[in-house]
Amino acid sequence: MRRAARALLVMAAAGTGSGAGPKRPRPGPAPRIGTHDGTFHCDEVLACCLLRLLPPYRDAEVVRTRDPERLAECDVVVDVGGEYDPERHRYDHHQRSFALSMHSLQPSKPWTTKLSSAGLIYHHFGAQILANLLGQPEDGPVVTALYDKLYENFVEEIDAVDNGVAQTDGEPRYALTTHLSARVGRLNPRWNDPEQDTEEGFKRALELVGGEFLDRLDYYHRAWLPARTLVEEAIRRRFEVDASGAVLELPQGGCPWKEHLFSLEKELELPTPLQLVLFPDRSGQWRVQSVPVGPNTFQSRLPLPEQWRGVREEELSQLAAIPGCVFVHASGFIGGNRTRDGALQMARRTLELRHEAGEQSK
Template identity: 30%
Template sequence: MSQHTPIGLKNETQIIKALTHSGNFHADETMGYVILHYACSPQGDLRKRILSSHIDGDRLTFTRSRSPQVIEKADIVFDVGGIYNPAEGRYDHHMRNKPIRDNGIPYSAAGLLWKDYGLTAVRNLVQTPVDEETILQIWEAIDQSLITPIDQDDNGVAKMGKLSLADIVSACSPPWDTAELYGEDEALKKENLGFANAATAVAAHLVNTVDRIRASLKATNRVIEAYQQAEDKRILIMDTGMPTAKVIFDRDLPVVYVVSPSGKQWNVKAIPPTKGDFGQRVPLPESWAGLERNELARISGVKDAVFAHPARFICGAESKEGAIRMAQLSLQIFDTLKGKK
């Protein structure tokens, strides 16, 4: 993270001239622009700013150019210019001595801007009140899961892959023969429109990612709290449906079944042996497989039992108490069968 106050964050009324290169665009400078938008002028029109030379009331202006004279006049220059000097608002990474992360991965323009402006962007993006520690955790999660892959892709370390954010950005570029077909002026318009489309897609992804990580951190706290309160640590009872598997595997919890509401009923979901695998640590009883309502209630002894999947990884009851009872009975049957072997 930044060791200085980045340009534009100390004085919130300062007009900021941001610039990246013209021509072919990629995920790193597109994300870089989106980061600056949310850090410096989140109320501005992200798309219109790209397509218009001036917007009244917007403290952030944005230009795409390779002209040395235009670059020199900009306050923040990223992915072009040959200089990395954040105190002066210069964020290029194409030099021989390029900026490198502590883990050895070279920074892209997106990574450099996220380092300086990312925390402010996250604060502006979070829609519900959270503490500063959560803001930092969101910043770190996005740095690891989204920004670092962009750094790797842009520096030729590792491709993000098909249908990745990098691929989506590239797909917004006009075809190679646009100038040949429509002329230079029209090609430039189509290029700017493509960048606007790419920035819109990247912005939507960033907004959703911030909110999903916020919710994931919230879920982590609730899962741990529920686990601590559980009488039988093999049965995790959640009063609200939310992701639980990541916490179970990350914390190496011995949870076998998760009981949680789903619509008008409560389900019991079996946890797989390892993250991402099929199968179950403890399958539901074979005698329940594929049964529904009356027949399942008769076999299981749970009066409000609703269903048991043939694959034995999920079952449900009408009530919370019924679902908990199904989880308990399933473990009793498993323990009995295991003891007979």
């Protein structure tokens, strides 16, 4: 999927089309996607990329203009024109009356960020695009899961940046300047460049944004989604690892388990939250890691014992009375042992110490 889709994208950006997939029923002029000229932004670039992943618009010409007469001749118009009318394929979000979000258009979705032209196109065509690229049913579980994941972790950011939605209520501690919208912005001519033509930069932006979208889809489809099955299986056999049911064991490291763990805890209605996760690293040693309090925090549910933190190798093994200890991070969020049995002993001792501390505090 990855190579074929990327080849399709590059050909579309060059205006040549791929020659693959469904054809228009009869010969005629290539369809036209209208958007504004001048300085370009990530939202209309992504909107154009997404449309070109649909068979009817695969060979589409992007017409960059603000001329109402030229826009009226386009088959679909994004990010310009002052209209949101999906029946006529008009997808602008700049009009004062526009305040739509994914949630307001699909109440089952939780996201309330105001949509840009990217979000509008994704709302109307995203499931169809994913189904075509993956060869999966549009209403099937794979497309449904990836549709949500890609909106939350790719498209929503672009919607928010374009609409000036702050990431936090307070003053941020540091600047984010390398995100996709910023990189697209830097493809525009500099303010003092003698040449202010934006067409070449727009073509480069189409390739950049389209490539990132396809790469993200490929990762979520081939790595993130299979991880969910792995984590769910581990949760179901957690009592085989430790009688407490608080320790999860994954058969291999590198698995993106955190987000799946939080969602599966809710879906499976676990009576008590998971505390620690065991997994092998690439060297064949084992790690024991605390489950974070939430998906976007460094705070741990159950950090490894304070007296172990920052201690290494033989000194740690003697202190913990567990053979093969390698390290415990200074924050206590993760530790290592040379063997699975040693890592499991570290997890069990951590649970015991918390229980003892709880008994003493009564």
